[in-house]
Amino acid sequence: MTWWATGNRQSRLRRPPLLHIAADEGSGPVVILVHGIASSSVTFQEVIPLLTPRHRVIAIDILGFGQSPAPDGCEYLLEDHVSSLAVTIRSLDLREPFVLVGHSLGSLIGTRYAALNRRGTLRGLWNRLTRHGGVSRVVLVGPPVYLSPQDIGDPRVRARVAAYLRAYDYLRTNKDFTLANAGIISRLLPKGIFEITTDNWTPFVKSLEHCIESQTVVSDIASLHVPIDVIYGALDQFIAPGSMTVIERMRHVTMHRVEANDHIIRRGLARVLVRVIEADGAAPAEPAASGSR
Structure with missing residues (x-):
């Protein structure tokens, strides 16, 4: 049971905290942007100006990062992130379906939100949070998809995923090493793109362990009936x-590979992302910029 759910048993007034809305610009069909771990809505700085001429664009800082709250006692389970996203989206009082875009950890949070919203199997608080608006499409950017190694048949992929998971465990358990190297990387990037500090250390390590190393994204994607686009950099x-x-x-997933791009949403990937969002029926982006299955 999550920290806020436990509180709800003791007090009906306790609710998941509202997240910081870093941008709400433009008019037209709504696009909601959710960034990833150790980051902020600055992640989408190349995307927002391209979308606002034709869309209402809402960028939200996830729980524990950017300017969103980092509540004491929070375990940063996927449910914690999703519940705060749900109350925040509900506070917008959206009446029309929207496109939900997630980057990195944000893609895991967004997919889980869409899956639970669709199922409608949970009662009480969740139904009240999600009854307004709905997800029409999901766009995942650089999703860190890691099945449990024992569930991977291909020995080469199994070894690769296991290596990633060991690396994440090392980062979590070696704080000084992680902070020192994160500081070097963050100085090379725009402020807010990648930051691991003593202030967000707890949200970082707990989100890494509970949401990325242990995740539900594959089953969540499989449960959805809306179009899903996956955009990722070749690097x-x-x-x-x-x-x-x-x-x-x-069958409902379309892949878009962007050459010469890493995990960060740089200009080339931003243009592909915008074309995918604006494409009718989730058509693939231009072949020169990306590939699709």
């Missing part, structure tokens, strides 16, 4: 080669 250092094969084979 994305957080995607284990072969790890996305399982979702590539799903």
